Amino acid sequence: MMRAMVLRVSLAETEVVDDPALRDLLDDAERARADRKRAPSPFVTAHAHVRRVLGDLLGVDPASLAFDRHCPTCGSTQHGKPTIVGHPQWSYSLSYTDALAVVAVAQGPELGVDVEHVTEADFGGFAQVTLAPEEADGFAGHEGQALLAARAQVWARKEAILKATGHGLVVDPTEVVVTGPDEDPALVDWRAREERPTAVTLADVVLRCPDHRASVAALTGEPVEVVTLR
Ligand SMILES: CC(C)(COP(=O)(O)OP(=O)(O)OC[C@H]1O[C@@H](n2cnc3c(N)ncnc32)[C@H](O)[C@@H]1OP(=O)(O)O)[C@@H](O)C(=O)NCCC(=O)NCCS
Numbered sequence: 001m002m003r004a005m006v007l008r009v010s011l012a013e014t015e016v017v018d019d020p021a022l023r024d025l026l027d028d029a030e031r032a033r034a035d036r037k038r039a040p041s042p043f044v045t046a047h048a049h050v051r052r053v054l055g056d057l058l059g060v061d062p063a064s065l066a067f068d069r070h071c072p073t074c075g076s077t078q079h080g081k082p083t084i085v086g087h088p089q090w091s092y093s094l095s096y097t098d099a100l101a102v103v104a105v106a107q108g109p110e111l112g113v114d115v116e117h118v119t120e121a122d123f124g125g126f127a128q129v130t131l132a133p134e135e136a137d138g139f140a141g142h143e144g145q146a147l148l149a150a151r152a153q154v155w156a157r158k159e160a161i162l163k164a165t166g167h168g169l170v171v172d173p174t175e176v177v178v179t180g181p182d183e184d185p186a187l188v189d190w191r192a193r194e195e196r197p198t199a200v201t202l203a204d205v206v207l208r209c210p211d212h213r214a215s216v217a218a219l220t221g222e223p224v225e226v227v228t229l230r
Pocket of ligand 1: 164
């Protein structure tokens, strides 16, 4: 009997810490970017975390890793979706808030991960900025913290897709229609003029940190299994 293929995505979260030793893992360009931040700890923690997780999985020294970037919008190699130099069969994605960094890694298709603090969804124009008109119905019955958590989850689904494609918020998230917060995560419709990805599988992620929501998108038709690394 044929077994269905499942894409295994490794996911690792870490709390943001203020640890100067983490800077030793970064390269010169990352340290220069960190130095330009008013509060560098989230950036330093996140990029050190990427290097540690990838270093473990690939069996290389974290500090030796190098990254290329590519922007599908303008073709620049100075910004945009990052890839790992010398390991083209691996995909990864990074997302972080002031408190938490999350990295997703897999062999094969493009990945996007997004993490949101639930309070980031606490603003009046959320529906106008984020949702297609019909998506607003999915939030009926959600109030208070549950409403913010539902918003953060749907926002994370959309941004995970747009990080997997590499477009980021160049694509208007109201044009990326996903299932409602109480439904299994899936891309429902793509209304942007940018090319629709041929296949997208979405998974919501259960984090240890309770006030955040996260989702992973993979540009594949296969089901995704998210395995949390400890
Ligand atoms: C990608 C994007 C949505 C991430 O936004 P965010 O919520 O602030 O940040 P997250 O913590 O979730 O993710 C940040 C990480 O995503 C990755 N990333 C950056 N651009 C990316 C892209 N286009 N696609 C996928 N991943 C991207 C990087 O690892 C980045 O970390 P870094 O900024 O420290 O290097 C946002 O930066 C964006 O929309 N970028 C596109 C802007 C653009 O292309 N403009 C047009 C230029 S011509």
